[in-house]
Each structure stands twice: as structure tokens, then as C-alpha cells.
Amino acid sequence: MGEKLLEVKNLKTSFFTHLGEVQAVRGISFHIDKGEAIGIVGESGSGKSVTSLSVMKLLQYPGKIVGGEILFKGKDIVNYSNNKMLKIRGNEIAMIFQDPMTSLNPVYTIGNQIMEVIIRHQKLNKKKAREKAIEMLKMVGIPSPEKRIDNYPHEFSGGMRQRAMIAIALSCEPDLLIADEPTTALDVTIQDQILKLMKELKERIDTSIILITHDLGVVADVCSRIVVMYGGLVMEEGSSRDIFFNPQHPYTMGLLKSIPRLDLEEKKRLIPIPGTPPDLLKPPIGCPFADRCPYSMKICKMKLPEFFEVDMGHKASCWLLHPESPKMKLSTGVRKEEVK
Amino acid sequence: MGKFLLKRVIAMVITIFLVITLTFLLMHSIPGGPFTKEKKVPPAIEEALNKKYNLDDSLPKQYIDYLKRIAKLDLGPSFQYEGMTVNKLIKDGFPTSAKLGSFTVLLTLALGIPFGVLSALKQNKWPDYIVMFLATLGITIPAFVLATVFIYFFALKLGLLPTFGLDSWKGYILPVLALAGYSLSFITRLTRSSMLEVMQQDYIRTARAKGLPERVVIFKHGLRNSILPVVTYVGPMIAAILTGSFVIEKIFALPGMGRHFVQSITNRDYTTIMGITIFFATFLVFMVLIVDIVYLLVDPRIKLDD
Numbered sequence: 001m002g003e004k005l006l007e008v009k010n011l012k013t014s015f016f017t018h019l020g021e022v023q024a025v026r027g028i029s030f031h032i033d034k035g036e037a038i039g040i041v042g043e044s045g046s047g048k049s050v051t052s053l054s055v056m057k058l059l060q061y062p063g064k065i066v067g068g069e070i071l072f073k074g075k076d077i078v079n080y081s082n083n084k085m086l087k088i089r090g091n092e093i094a095m096i097f098q099d100p101m102t103s104l105n106p107v108y109t110i111g112n113q114i115m116e117v118i119i120r121h122q123k124l125n126k127k128k129a130r131e132k133a134i135e136m137l138k139m140v141g142i143p144s145p146e147k148r149i150d151n152y153p154h155e156f157s158g159g160m161r162q163r164a165m166i167a168i169a170l171s172c173e174p175d176l177l178i179a180d181e182p183t184t185a186l187d188v189t190i191q192d193q194i195l196k197l198m199k200e201l202k203e204r205i206d207t208s209i210i211l212i213t214h215d216l217g218v219v220a221d222v223c224s225r226i227v228v229m230y231g232g233l234v235m236e237e238g239s240s241r242d243i244f245f246n247p248q249h250p251y252t253m254g255l256l257k258s259i260p261r262l263d264l265e266e267k268k269r270l271i272p273i274p275g276t277p278p279d280l281l282k283p284p285i286g287c288p289f290a291d292r293c294p295y296s297m298k299i300c301k302m303k304l305p306e307f308f309e310v311d312m313g314h315k316a317s318c319w320l321l322h323p324e325s326p327k328m329k330l331s332t333g334v335r336k337e338e339v340k
Numbered sequence: 341m342g343k344f345l346l347k348r349v350i351a352m353v354i355t356i357f358l359v360i361t362l363t364f365l366l367m368h369s370i371p372g373g374p375f376t377k378e379k380k381v382p383p384a385i386e387e388a389l390n391k392k393y394n395l396d397d398s399l400p401k402q403y404i405d406y407l408k409r410i411a412k413l414d415l416g417p418s419f420q421y422e423g424m425t426v427n428k429l430i431k432d433g434f435p436t437s438a439k440l441g442s443f444t445v446l447l448t449l450a451l452g453i454p455f456g457v458l459s460a461l462k463q464n465k466w467p468d469y470i471v472m473f474l475a476t477l478g479i480t481i482p483a484f485v486l487a488t489v490f491i492y493f494f495a496l497k498l499g500l501l502p503t504f505g506l507d508s509w510k511g512y513i514l515p516v517l518a519l520a521g522y523s524l525s526f527i528t529r530l531t532r533s534s535m536l537e538v539m540q541q542d543y544i545r546t547a548r549a550k551g552l553p554e555r556v557v558i559f560k561h562g563l564r565n566s567i568l569p570v571v572t573y574v575g576p577m578i579a580a581i582l583t584g585s586f587v588i589e590k591i592f593a594l595p596g597m598g599r600h601f602v603q604s605i606t607n608r609d610y611t612t613i614m615g616i617t618i619f620f621a622t623f624l625v626f627m628v629l630i631v632d633i634v635y636l637l638v639d640p641r642i643k644l645d646d
Contacts, residue, residue, distance in 0.1 A: 058548055082554075090551035097549075102542040107564050107639055117550040152640045168550065 002033035004071075005175055005208050006055070011068035013047075013054045023280050024050040026232035027068065032176070037202060037209040039219030039240075041255065042229035045277045048212045051229070052178045055210075056095055057085050073175070091121040094169035098181035100161035104153040110137070110164050111149035114171055121172045136167040139204075140197060159190035166197065173205050180212045195222055217259050220244065225313070228252050231278045231288025233304075238314030245334055248308075248316035251289045256333030271333075287319070295320060295328055348632070352625045359621040360410065360614070364403055367613050374419035374608045393419065395610075406614065415615035420607045426615035433597030434619075436506070437584030440596065443512055444519045444581050445574075452524045453570065456531020457563065463536060471528060478525025487518035487591045504593040515592045519585055523577050527570055534566035541565070568638060575631035579624040 013025040025047040032038050040048045053059050055070055057077065069076045077088065089095075097103045104113060114133040118124055124132065130149070137145035140163040153161055162182060169177055179198065183191035199222050202209055211219055219226055219240070226243040228236040228251065236249040247253050254273040261269050275292035278284050287293070290300040299305075299319050308321035319325055375381055375389050390396045394405065409416055415426035459471040494514060495503040502511050538544065539562055547561040584598025597616070604612035635642045 056549060058545065086551045086553055088551065089549055095549040097542060097546065099542060103546045105543040105547065105561050105565070106641055108561075109640075116552065120551060154641050165546070168546075 002035060004031050005034045005036075005073065006210075007031040007069075007071040008051070008055070009069040009071065011051065011054060011070060012066045013050050013059065014064060014066050016062040016064065017281075020281050023283050024063070024232055025054065026280075026283060028229065028232070028234045029068075030227045030234065030237060032208050032210060034175070035202075035206055035208055036225065037199075037211060037223045038225040038227060039211045039213065039223035040227045040229055041213060041216055041219060042235075043214050043255075043273075043277060045280070046229045047232040047280075048214075048229050049180055052095065052180050052210065052212055055178065056089060056093060057082075058089075058095075087121075090117050090169075090174075091172045092174055093176045093178065094172065094174040095178045095180065096162070096165045096169045096182050099185045100158055100165050101185065103165055104161055106153055109150050109152055110156065114149075114164070114168050117168055118171050132171065133167075136171045137164070139170075139201065140164070140167045141193075142167075158186055159193065162186060162190075162194050163197065166194075166201070170201060170205060170207065174207055176208045176210065177202075178210045178212070181214070182211070183218060184213070184215070191218070198222060215259075216243075216255050228255065231283065232280055233288060234317065235289065236316040236318075238311070238316075242311060242314040246310070246314070247332055247334065248310050248314075248321060249289075249318045250293045250295055250320070250330070252316070253330065253333045254292075257331070261335075287317070295330065297325070348629050352622075352629065355625050356618065356621050360407070360618060361403075363614060363617045364406065367608075367610060368399060370608075372608050374610055376608065393417075410618070415618070416611035418609055418612050420604070420609040420612065426611050429600060429612060430597060430615065430619055433584065433595060433600065436594060437589070437596035437598055438582045440506075440512060440515055440519065440588075440594065441578075441582035441584065443516045444523070445578050447516060447520045448524045448527055448577070448581075449574070452527030453531050453563075453567075455528040456570075457535055457558065459528065459532040460535035460539065461558065468532075472532070475525040475528045478521045479529070481521065482587075483518050483521060483585065484587045484591060486521045487514065487588060490514045490518055491591070504591075506594060511592075515588050515594060518591075519581065519588050523581065527573065530570050530573060531566065534569045535562060538562050538566040564638060568635065571631055571634050571638065575627040575634075576624060579620065579627045583620050583623060 008031065009029050010027045011025055011029070012023070012027050015022040015024055028047070028051065030038070030040075040051065042048050050059070050063070053063070054065050055072075057065075057080065059065070065078055068078070070078050072088070072093070077085070080088075104110070111130065111133050114136055115126070115129040118129040118132050119126070122129075122132075134145045134149055137149060142148050142160060142163055148156075153164070156164060177198075182198070183194050186194060195218065198209065198211075201207070209222070211223055213219055216226075223240055225239050226237070227234055228243065228249065230251050236243065236247065236252045238246075243252060244256070247256060251273075257271040258273060259270070273292055278288045278291065284290065284301065286299075286301040286303055287305055290296045293300065297319060305317045305319045305322070307315040307317050309315045310321065320328070320330075373390075373395065374393075375386050381389075387396070394402060397405070406416075413427075415430070418424045418426055418429055421429065455471050455475070459468045462468045491503050491514065494501045500510075501513055502508070505511050539558075544557060544561055547557045552561075584596035584601075586598045586602045588594070589596040589598040600612055600616050601620075603609075604616055
């Protein structure tokens with residue numbers, strides 16, 4: 001294990017709406033090492049985006065971090081002033097977002113938007129910053145960057161805009177890149193290109209990556225470790241191998257089964273998880289997945305399970321792992337032909 | 341750009357032509373005429389007057405004659421003010437109205453946009469409540485009430501400012517304030533709602549994620565995007581304010597051209613009605629053109645349709 005770059009400990013984030021406190025993140029812990037790529041996976045409303053915005057401290061009113069620690073390079077940034085965060089954002093921790101169509105400012109050129117962050121953090125002059133911006137565009141695979149730098153976002157395609165977003169994010173060579181659903185809004189072929197690009201650039205400039213997605217298929221290729229989130233909590237955490245081939249939590253299994261498969265007959269290709277995520281205005285006292293879980297037991301609705309260590313670095317929060325729980329044959333969603 | 345301008349100028353000429361035609365027809369369709377007075381003019385004199393000003397010609401002939409005259413930029417003699425041409429009437433009144441109007445427009449923009457931004461950034465906090473309270477008052481209270489209240493307090497009670505006239509710079513203060521009330525409030529509200537919407541956009545989040553300080557986020561990334569609706573409103577507003585206000589000029593006894601808009605109609609002063617209307621219409625379509633050009637400068641997505 002390498003040096004810990006970011007460690008989130010028991011993070012709690014809530015939104016104080018007029019209906020009451022929505023507990024979007026209810027005490028999650030995970031870490032990321034230097035140079036590592038991890039995936040945070042979960043469906044909409046599981047708290048993954050709120051987690052990333054908490055780390056950036058970009059929560060919008062009425063969102064607030066209500067507890068826990070965020071240790072970045074060993075320092076707790078939860079109580080950092082905005083001024084201190086300005087030096088971290090875009091410089092040490094950068095972020096790319098889901099929709100490249102709306103994430104770039106339509107009234108400024110791509111070059112302006114890249115140079116802005118370079119000038120801000122690296123104190124280069126305009127000419128040098130422009131050179132650097134061209135270099136970044138070249139690096140993310142924009143053809144004839146010295147011309148395209150003066151284009152406006154609307155003159156770029158969706159895939160190119162996401163490349164430009166990556167160029168902005170990586171231009172200050174951040175220690176950590178948080179990619180919040182970076183491929184969700186893109187065509188499948190473009191998705192693949194963007195993921196490859198991120199993987200390649202990760203090696204090139206030695207950045208750690210947190211990839212946030214609802215699609216397990218996306219993280220498989222890029223991330224070495226996966227954190228599965230649900231209902232504002234971590235359900236399971238482990239290496240990509242653990243998660244794909246030895247899932248322990250029924251929610252993880254459900255996610256695996258909902259990856260479309262072309263090798264099965266039509267009805268079995270994609271098995272959805274029935275039901276909807278819990279209402280975090282009144283979060284359940286037990287396991288948040290209990291209502292949708294096919295193996296739900298009495299205890300599940302009464303008490304939140306602790307983490308059971310399955311293996312080195314592989315743990316899951318599920319009562320099924322308790323030594324006294326009944327042994328059941330589970331439908332895991334693992335593709336047998338691949339477990340070799 | 342050249343082609344765009346040419347197209348627009350042609351469209352402008354057509355618009356103004358339609359305005360002329362419609363005004364001409366409407367004007368002649370209302371009963372009475374320039375020489376209809378409370379005290380009846382002897383028929384012989386009225387006939388002679390009509391003949392003098394070619395009002396005895398058929399309507400189509402009068403229309404054609406008027407168009408010919410307009411082509412030479414001659415708006416004709418006023419029927420009401422003896423020895424005055426309409427050109428002179430505008431030349432005398434417009435500078436006063438325009439000067440007053442310019443101050444008003446400057447005040448409107450210089451206060452309206454910052455107030456709107458402030459209000460949006462402090463949404464649902466006390467600065468927002470105060471600004472919105474005042475803006476709502478400004479929109480709902482008519483200018484003549486505002487003007488009367490101002491005169492009562494600042495001129496009569498406190499004796500700080502003159503009640504009428506433009507003899508010193510002090511004379512401008514009350515009319516400008518009364519004139520600005522509505523548009524200032526409107527621009528404040530417009531900027532606020534536009535800014536609120538823009539600050540929710542993804543690119544604002546991106547700007548913050550870059551580590552840009554809040555003032556850059558607001559003024560570089562927010563304001564430029566939220567200014568478009570304001571630009572749309574400001575164009576026609578300038579045309580309306582610079583050509584003067586009947587009410588304000590009447591209350592403060594100012595020699596502007598605003599009064600002609602109303603008086604020429606009650607007097608059936610045909611040439612003045614036409615002249616003033618054409619002047620305003622031309623000004624307005626010109627401002628709309630300016631607005632379109634400003635759009636191009638503010639938002640690169642807007643392209644000239646060549």
C-alpha cells in the first residue's frame with residue numbers, strides 16, 4: 001500500500017431543506033493512495049456526487065458537512081477557510097463533471113477557460129499560459145490545438161468538450177482528479193475514448209483518480225479499487241477483482257446483474273433491482289437496502305450492520321456475513337466463465 | 341457584417357414606412373382636424389386654412405405628398421405653433437429630453453445592474469429583501485406620484501432642490517429620479533432573476549472547481565451570461581427615455597419634446613403627430629439594431645444570419 005493521499009473518515013453531509021434535514025451522506029469512510037484510481041459506484045441518490053462535492057467543499061446552500069474528517073495529504077480540510085480551499089481547488093484537487101455540454105462557459109473560448117486556471121495557480125504570463133494550454137489540448141487529443149484553442153465551446157462536439165474539461169482539470173497537474181460521471185452524457189464509443197484517455201493521462205502526470213459512476217462497467221477498466229455506495233453509506237469496498245468476482249453485498253450483486261449482457265437470452269440480459277432508494281429525509285435505522293434486498297432478514301431492518309472483513313481490503317456491510325446468519329445460496333451476478 | 345447591416349437597414353426602412361402609413365391612416369380616421377376649435381372658426385377661414393396646408397386634397401394625394409416630403413427629411417410646418425416647422429420643434433425639444441434621458445439611463449444601468457447582482461447573491465437575505473421591496477415600489481408607483489412626492493419633500497419641505505426648471509444641475513435631480521424609478525426597478529429585477537438562473541449553471545460550478553475567487557466567478561462567468569436579457573430591455577428603454585416623458589416634463593415644466601407626443605394628438609396637429617412618431621420609430625428601430633450588435637459582442641453563439 002502506498003502513501004495515503006486522501007482519507008475520508010466518517011463523513012456526514014446533509015441538506016437543510018424546509019422539509020427537514022436530508023442526510024445525503026451518513027458517515028462514510030474511504031481512502032485513496034497516491035497514484036491510485038478508485039471508483040465510487042452507486043445509483044442516483046446514493047450520495048456519490050455529494051461526497052465528491054464535499055471533498056471539494058463546493059456544496060451549495062443548503063448543503064453542509066455536519067461531521068467527520070477529510071484528510072488531504074494528512075491535513076483535515078473540513079474546516080479550511082474558503083481562501084485556503086481556493087489554492088487547493090483546480091490546483092491540487094481538480095474535478096470534471098457529468099455534462100460537458102453545460103460545464104463550459106458558452107461565452108468564453110476554450111483557450112480562455114484553460115488559461116484562466118493556469119494563470120491562477122501557476123502564475124504564468126499570458127503567452128506562456130497559452131503555450132501550456134495548447135500543449136494540454138494536444139495531450140487530450142484535440143486535433144490542430146493551436147487553432148482550436150480559439151474556438152468557443154459550441155464549436156466543439158460533446159466528446160471534444162469533455163476532452164477540453166479534462167485539459168482544464170489536468171493543466172495544473174493536480175494530485176487528485178475527481179471525475180463525477182465523466183462519460184454518462186456521452187456516446188458509448190466516445191465513453192470508451194474518454195476512459196482510455198483518463199487512464200493514459202493518469203500514468204503520464206501521476207494523478208490519483210476518483211471515478212464516480214453508476215455504471216460498474218465503466219470502472220472495471222480504470223480503477224483498482226471500488227467503493228459501492230447506497231443510501232448515503234458505503235455498502236462494500238474492495239479491489240475491482242473482489243467486487244466483480246467475489247461480491248458479498250446483495251446490492252453489489254444487483255449492480256452486477258444490471259450490467260447488460262449480450263451473451264444471454266433477452267430476458268436475462270439485464271436484471272434490474274426492483275424498488276427505489278430510501279428517503280434520506282427519514283433514513284431507515286437498519287440497512288438502507290433491506291427493503292429491496294431479496295435476502296432481507298428481521299435484523300436487517302432493525303440494526304445497521306457493521307463492516308465484515310472478507311479479505312485483505314475487502315469488506316462489506318451486510319448481516320449475511322455475520323457468523324450466525326443462515327448460509328444461503330446467493331445469485332451473485334458473477335460471470336462464471338470469467339472466474340478463472 | 342456588411343451584408344447583415346444592409347439587410348437590417350432595408351428592414352428598418354420598411355418598418356418605418358409601415359409606421360408612417362399606419363399613423364397617417366389612424367390620424368385621419370379620428371374625428372376633428374387641426375383647425376377644429378371650441379370656438380367655431382368661420383367656414384370660409386377654415387376652408388382657406390385647409391387650402392393653405394393642402395388639407396383639401398384627397399387623402400391618397402396628401403399621403404403621396406407627405407411621403408415625398410419625408411424623403412427630403414422635411415417634416416413640414418406645425419399646424420399648432422405658428423411659424424414653427426416640426427423639424428425645429430424636435431430640434432428645440434430633443435436636446436433637453438435627451439440630456440435628461442441620458443442621465444436617467446446612466447443612473448438606471450449604474451444602479452440597476454449592481455443592485456440586481458447584489459440581490460441575487462444575497463437571495464432571501466436582508467439586502468435582497470430591501471432591494472426587492474424598493475424595486476417593487478418603483479415598478480408599481482407611477483412616475484407622476486413619485487415626482488409629486490419628491491417635489492413635496494425635497495423641494496417644498498426641505499427646500500434642497502428646485503421645484504421646476506433646469507437652471508442649475510440641481511434641477512436635473514428630481515426629474516431624473518422620477519423618470520428612472522420604473523426602469524431602474526425593472527432592470528434590477530431583470531438582472532436579479534437572470535443572475536439567479538445563471539449562478540445555478542454547471543459552468544459556474546466548473547469555475548468554482550477551478551479555484552477561482554468568488555468575484556471572478558460572479559463578474560467574469562456569471563454577469564456576462566446574465567446580461568443578455570438586460571441588453572434586450574435597455575435598447576427600447578433608451579429610445580423611450582431619451583425622447584422624453586410627457587408627465588415628467590409637464591410636472592417639472594421642462595422644455596423637452598415629451599409633451600408633443602400627447603399635445604400634438606389632442607391638437608390634431610397632423611404634421612407634428614407624424615413627425616414625432618417617425619422620429620421615435622426611427623430611434624427605436626435603430627436601438628433594436630444596436631441591441632442586436634451588442635448581442636453579437638456578448639454571446640459568441642449568436643451568429644449573423646448571412
